[in-house]
Amino acid sequence: MTEEQKGKINQMEDFFIDKIADNMTTYGVSPTVGRVLGIIYMNRKPMTLNELSEATGMSKTRMSQVVREMLDLNIAEKIFEKGVRRDLYTVERDYYQTFVSLFTSNWQKVINKNKMFDKKVKTELVSILEQAEISEEDEIKINHLLKETKEWVDYYQWLARLVDFFESGEIFKHVPKT
Amino acid sequence: MTEEQKGKINQMEDFFIDKIADNMTTYGVSPTVGRVLGIIYMNRKPMTLNELSEATGMSKTRMSQVVREMLDLNIAEKIFEKGVRRDLYTVERDYYQTFVSLFTSNWQKVINKNKMFDKKVKTELVSILEQAEISEEDEIKINHLLKETKEWVDYYQWLARLVDFFESGEIFKHVPKT
DNA sequence: CAGTTTGTAAACTTTTTATTTCACAAAGTT
DNA sequence: AACTTTGTGAAATAAAAAGTTTACAAACTG
Numbered sequence: 001m002t003e004e005q006k007g008k009i010n011q012m013e014d015f016f017i018d019k020i021a022d023n024m025t026t027y028g029v030s031p032t033v034g035r036v037l038g039i040i041y042m043n044r045k046p047m048t049l050n051e052l053s054e055a056t057g058m059s060k061t062r063m064s065q066v067v068r069e070m071l072d073l074n075i076a077e078k079i080f081e082k083g084v085r086r087d088l089y090t091v092e093r094d095y096y097q098t099f100v101s102l103f104t105s106n107w108q109k110v111i112n113k114n115k116m117f118d119k120k121v122k123t124e125l126v127s128i129l130e131q132a133e134i135s136e137e138d139e140i141k142i143n144h145l146l147k148e149t150k151e152w153v154d155y156y157q158w159l160a161r162l163v164d165f166f167e168s169g170e171i172f173k174h175v176p177k178t
Numbered sequence: 179m180t181e182e183q184k185g186k187i188n189q190m191e192d193f194f195i196d197k198i199a200d201n202m203t204t205y206g207v208s209p210t211v212g213r214v215l216g217i218i219y220m221n222r223k224p225m226t227l228n229e230l231s232e233a234t235g236m237s238k239t240r241m242s243q244v245v246r247e248m249l250d251l252n253i254a255e256k257i258f259e260k261g262v263r264r265d266l267y268t269v270e271r272d273y274y275q276t277f278v279s280l281f282t283s284n285w286q287k288v289i290n291k292n293k294m295f296d297k298k299v300k301t302e303l304v305s306i307l308e309q310a311e312i313s314e315e316d317e318i319k320i321n322h323l324l325k326e327t328k329e330w331v332d333y334y335q336w337l338a339r340l341v342d343f344f345e346s347g348e349i350f351k352h353v354p355k356t
Numbered sequence: 357c358a359g360t361t362t363g364t365a366a367a368c369t370t371t372t373t374a375t376t377t378c379a380c381a382a383a384g385t386t
Numbered sequence: 387a388a389c390t391t392t393g394t395g396a397a398a399t400a401a402a403a404a405g406t407t408t409a410c411a412a413a414c415t416g
Contacts (some may be wrong), residue, residue: 001243005306005309005312009320009323012299013323015295016299022291023292026206026285026287031209032405038415044322049363050394059406061363061364062405062406064363064364067372078223085413085414087363095330096336099337106204109204109205114200114201116198138184145187146280148194150364151273152194152273158353158355175339175340175343177336208373208374227393228392238392238393239395241378242394243374243375263391264392264393265393346411359412359415360414361412361414362414363411363413364408364409364410365410366407367406367407367409368405368406369404369405369406370409371402372401373399374399374402375401377396377399378393378395378396379394379395380396381392381395382391382392383393385389386389
């Protein structure tokens with residue numbers, strides 16, 4: 001086997017890593033997060049911060065930051081191995097599961113942020129509406145906003161159901177894996 | 179009606195715009211794109227670059243850039259109105275449709291980028307495998323990669339079906355709007 | 357206990373992305 | 387035809403994000 005062929009194999013692995021990373025950025029994570037995920041994935045076993053630092057050519061501190069982000073997103077996990085002092089990290093090996101994790105954590109975040117919004121707006125609008133002296137024009141405007149609020153709430157409830165549809169695995173019943 | 183109440187109404191509209199923008203960033207678009215979408219949405223009728231520039235406090239050039247990005251993403255449309263010289267832009271008013279448009283354009287892009295990938299890798303790997311002198315270790319590695327390629331292809335086909343599931347509106351049969 | 361190693365915060369630097377300014381062609385007006 | 391207005395490139399600047407260096411506490415080692 002020539003050196004050239006050895007190189008080819010490694011090159012193919014790097015191709016995969018790039019593709020995984022590329023795919024990943026579509027979820028809104030930074031390219032480095034994607035790359036690290038790809039690296040651990042292709043490594044087929046847990047890695048330490050030092051190894052990652054070595055593999056990416058980036059500082060250990062950066063790896064620490066990236067790994068933490070991945071833990072937050074539920075796409076990596078810290079694992080314990082007896083006798084090993086350094087922290088070891090694995091990634092989800094199932095592409096579908098990774099998709100679901102990122103999809104749900106992104107949208108769940110938005111849903112939570114909007115939790116209190118409609119109540120606040122509604123209360124405020126109704127209280128203005130209850131005042132005696134309002135021009136007709138303004139009343140129309142307020143009613144528009146109230147209607148808008150309702151639609152917004154409906155949309156968010158749909159989003160929540162959608163997230164659940166993915167998280168529960170229901171999606172795979174209708175869009176099967178193979 | 180006091181000035182204060184007038185202010186409250188405008189404030190509520192701004193709240194909406196911010197929430198729309200915030201929601202939007204989850205699709206990976208810049209905050210300004212989200213904000214412009216929110217502004218046109220709340221305006222309830224098409225707007226010109228000058229109006230947008232006025233409303234955002236940003237330069238007209240920037241608005242031109244933002245609007246073009248929105249056209250690319252299929253979340254805005256240029257419309258013609260006789261007698262009006264300036265270009266007018268509307269946005270999709272249906273939150274669900276906006277979700278679907280962004281979801282599909284994002285993932286479609288990734289799917290397209292990956293179109294040729296697997297063929298290239300597979301050809302390359304098989305050609306190495308056909309060489310006579312390969313260490314057992316390397317053979318295992320290559321077979322791993324081939325298996326990986328297969329899984330990757332399956333995943334991408336699933337993604338394509340998923341995109342279609344949204345684009346066709348099928349999703350709403352299983353996660354209904356109301 | 358003195359000496360390492362490990363992970364991460366804090367401050368700084370670099371790179372990338374967002375935005376503005378300036379310029380100019382194309383279309384519209386008078 | 388001279389004069390405006392409109393939309394958008396291209397280059398420059400500002401703002402934000404990504405990444406590094408230094409420093410240090412906590413957990414290990416001998």
